Amino acid sequence: MTTVKLLKYSFSFCLYFLIQVFILKDLVLFGYSFCFLYVFFLLSLPHEVPTISLLLIGFFIGLFIDMFYDSFGIHAASAVFLAFVRNTWIKVIMPTGGYDDNVPPTLLNMGLGWYIFYSLPLILIHHFIFFYIDSLGTDVYLPLVIRVFSSMAFTFLLGAIVQAIFYKKERVV
Amino acid sequence: MQQIFLFLYRLRAFILFLILELLALGIIFTHNSPQGAVYFNSSNKFTGRLLSSKNNFVSYFTLYSTNKALAEKNASLLNRLDRMTPVADSAYFALDSALSNNFNFWSAKVINNSINLSQNFITLDKGKADGVVDGMGVFNEQGIIGRVKGTSNHFSSVISLLHTDLLISSKIKKTEVFGSTKWDGINSNEAKLLYVPRHVKVEPGLEIVTSGYNAVFPEGIPIGKVKEVSHGSETNYLDITITLGADFSKLNFVYLVKNDFREEIDSLETEMVNPNQ
Numbered sequence: 001m002t003t004v005k006l007l008k009y010s011f012s013f014c015l016y017f018l019i020q021v022f023i024l025k026d027l028v029l030f031g032y033s034f035c036f037l038y039v040f041f042l043l044s045l046p047h048e049v050p051t052i053s054l055l056l057i058g059f060f061i062g063l064f065i066d067m068f069y070d071s072f073g074i075h076a077a078s079a080v081f082l083a084f085v086r087n088t089w090i091k092v093i094m095p096t097g098g099y100d101d102n103v104p105p106t107l108l109n110m111g112l113g114w115y116i117f118y119s120l121p122l123i124l125i126h127h128f129i130f131f132y133i134d135s136l137g138t139d140v141y142l143p144l145v146i147r148v149f150s151s152m153a154f155t156f157l158l159g160a161i162v163q164a165i166f167y168k169k170e171r172v173v
Numbered sequence: 174m175q176q177i178f179l180f181l182y183r184l185r186a187f188i189l190f191l192i193l194e195l196l197a198l199g200i201i202f203t204h205n206s207p208q209g210a211v212y213f214n215s216s217n218k219f220t221g222r223l224l225s226s227k228n229n230f231v232s233y234f235t236l237y238s239t240n241k242a243l244a245e246k247n248a249s250l251l252n253r254l255d256r257m258t259p260v261a262d263s264a265y266f267a268l269d270s271a272l273s274n275n276f277n278f279w280s281a282k283v284i285n286n287s288i289n290l291s292q293n294f295i296t297l298d299k300g301k302a303d304g305v306v307d308g309m310g311v312f313n314e315q316g317i318i319g320r321v322k323g324t325s326n327h328f329s330s331v332i333s334l335l336h337t338d339l340l341i342s343s344k345i346k347k348t349e350v351f352g353s354t355k356w357d358g359i360n361s362n363e364a365k366l367l368y369v370p371r372h373v374k375v376e377p378g379l380e381i382v383t384s385g386y387n388a389v390f391p392e393g394i395p396i397g398k399v400k401e402v403s404h405g406s407e408t409n410y411l412d413i414t415i416t417l418g419a420d421f422s423k424l425n426f427v428y429l430v431k432n433d434f435r436e437e438i439d440s441l442e443t444e445m446v447n448p449n450q
Contacts, residue, residue: 022227028289031361051186059193066200067220069287070294070330073200080197084190133201135291140359 009045016041017061021068032143033150036075038065039126040159042083043119044167046104051087058083071134078129082122093117107163115163120156127151221284221328225298228284232425239425246314276391279303279429281311284328288361288421293333295319299429300327310390310430316418317341317354317396318427320389335361335421342387343396346380348373354381354396354415361421363400366413373411375402381415388435 020038028034042058062076069075090105095114107115131147181188232239285296299305301324311318311331320339323330332339334356341354343366352369366381379399385392397415405412
């Protein structure tokens with residue numbers, strides 16, 4: 001990875017982090033629908049990034065966000081899991097002809113259909129782990145299900161908008 | 174031997190995954206109990222400073238309602254002061270002077286708050302340097318807010334009443350029946366009053382206040398009002414839903430309370446339970 005790219009990704013790491021803890025933390029629709037936009041940082045890293053680095057990045061972004069959410073490691077646990085399955089999932093849903101090098105998996109590069117197929121299950125797993133660990137102290141399950149699915153929709157919607165507006169198309173068609 | 178190393182090397186991602194996941198779960202389970210020290214919370218120096226500068230900005234938007242609430246609290250305090258001032262020419266006996274001074278109060282500002290998770294925490298802008306210690310009670314003019322869990326020099330972290338592990342010793346004001354208030358994790362305006370026996374008559378609208386039994390809160394601080402009473406699945410106790418007095422979505426200024434005799438009371442009670450120690 002070139003220095004320019006490294007700087008670019010470090011900058012977007014900080015941006016995702018700041019937006020998550022200062023704006024999106026207070027933005028919970030209807031008391032159920034959370035937006036964990038920072039998962040899109042993990043999702044949009046290039047697919048050449050090895051799982052080991054992904055795991056470490058996921059762990060630390062999760063831990064930083066935990067400090068602000070006062071959720072003590074719940075974000076870290078779910079982000080690490082997301083990071084662990086991401087590369088495998090990318091391989092599983094590889095289109096015929098494989099991926100181009102130096103083309104990060106973003107919405108505009110890969111197309112909406114592929115992107116939904118790629119991101120929704122990963123977001124679902126992340127949100128399920130997060131809300132499941134959070135709800136361990138309670139014995140109610142309906143709010144858990146509502147939270148997982150409404151937050152998944154919210155996160156995906158905002159994430160897709162961010163992808164469409166702020167990420168450039170890099171693949172030459 | 175080489176084979177083993179090669180095998181481990183091939184599994185390196187999975188091993189790192191296990192280590193990090195266990196680390197995260199370790200943090201969750203050691204620090205999510207109402208007791209015990211906390212490290213990765215928002216009361217540390219770095220997070221606290223960032224959050225308080227954010228709050229400086231955001232609190233402008235709630236100035237009106239905050240001022241109104243403070244003015245109301247002032248008015249009620251003035252009323253009480255008036256009632257408590259002894260009349261100059263009549264005999265006045267302070268009957269409980271021995272215990273009258275054992276609670277100390279501080280005020281603090283909420284700089285971080287969450288209400289939508291099942292384990293909610295609040296961060297305040299007062300810490301060790303201001304005399305805040307673990308276990309102090311937190312309330313505002315509307316009702317109970319929570320209990321201090323961790324402190325740094327200038328910030329402290331509070332377990333919100335909206336945390337499914339926090340129990341507040343409480344009673345029904347009119348009938349003096351005791352119970353414990355606990356949040357059930359569903360609605361941020363409602364909680365449950367537990368351990369009220371079935372033979373007790375409870376009507377909607379009755380006020381719930383702190384009992385003063387757990388030495389964290391003084392007696393009589395409002396918690397909420399009874400909303401619904403039903404015979405739940407438990408055979409011995411009523412299923413009571415209460416509407417919380419405090420509006421957790423709009424917290425701004427809160428009061429901290431410390432019982433100077435708490436350690437004495439706690440150690441006495443531990444001695445009673447374990448006479449050998």
